[in-house]
Amino acid sequence: MYRFLLSPRWLGALALTLVAAAVMVFLGNWQLDRYRGRTEVNERIDAGQRMAPAPLPDALRAPTGGAGTTGPAPADDKVWTRVTVTGRYDPTNTVLVRGRTVDSRVGFEVLTPLVLPDGTALLIDRGWIPPAPGGATAQPTVPAAPTGDVTVVGRVHETESGAGAVARRDGRLEIRRIGVSRLAAELPYPVYGAYLLLDEQTPSADPVFKAVPVGHTNNWQNFGYVVQWWLFAVMSLFGYGWVARREARRAAGIGVDPGPLDRAAEPTPSASA
Structure with a gap:
């Protein structure tokens, strides 16, 4: 059912999906670093207010x-x-x-x-x-x-x-x-x-x-971006899998609506029948 995935078109689509997901994971990690850095700044601000x-x-x-x-x-x-x-x-x-x-x-x-x-x-x-x-x-x-x-x-x-x-x-x-x-x-x-x-x-x-x-720096905004980019990465992979499954089912005729039956094309039974 899934041999079509080895075709150049589907291999290209897979490569683009993996690259897009990798970029999104990278952006999520970058925002995670910014979240950690801003959190450290906020902690230093709070510590500075309390310290002798x-x-x-x-x-x-x-x-x-x-x-x-x-x-x-x-x-x-x-x-x-x-x-x-x-x-x-x-x-x-x-x-x-x-x-x-x-x-x-x-x-x-x-x-x-x-x-x-x-x-x-x-x-x-x-x-x-x-x-x-x-x-x-x-x-x-x-x-x-x-x-x-x-x-x-x-x-x-x-x-x-x-x-x-x-x-x-x-x-x-x-x-x-x-x-x-x-x-x-x-x-x-x-x-x-x-x-x-x-x-x-x-x-x-x-x-x-x-x-x-x-x-204080808005570190939670960066955390929100982390979740957003990682969700986008998961969604891109899920989307590829969903489209591939739909194509496989279509090729196998599973879940395909045969359409209305054309009665006019059927032979008319003879009177003696």
Whole structure:
């Protein structure tokens, strides 16, 4: 019944089905890797919120180059680590990160370099503030940074991709996304290869700042894609088998409707019969 499967047409169909199923399994495995990676990120975010702050060197290596250079990026397992560091803010090089949304409002995140005793600097995201009246791009009034020694507790945040160019407006640096290396090129000291998302500081931060929320990655979306691609692979193989079985039954005359009987084609019985 199934000898037709050895014909070139059916062998070609089988090859295409197997290739399609293999591609779908590969895509499912790729999404599974993304699910696992995003799950690890979420676990690090949760662990960072609970952990006691560690010294900065436990999470980030200091820059060793000259002014305008950056240090090494943090290892993956150090991102979102909660650390503590003491230094002095340099408000003359405050950076405004425009187009940032908190509580459905568009405003600015404020980054101020914290200069450490060894002359290196770490960018501190002090929080979000609304724009000045006049629109979402109107430069805000930035609360003054504390003077003297400041102890900061925050979470390590890796540099953002797609930062674009750094602009200067009314004497302040502005950028759309936080690209540490691009910002470091505008600063007069070596800069750590990540920035710190402020949780608390001593002296206390100005209450005008709103804490920047840390969103979890949507790992369950990737898990849904895993199930979807693997189901498609199973369905493609099942579909090939179903079509082949239907063809075999048709060739064997199983389940084939013979159609209505043509009575007119039958011989008419003789009168003597």
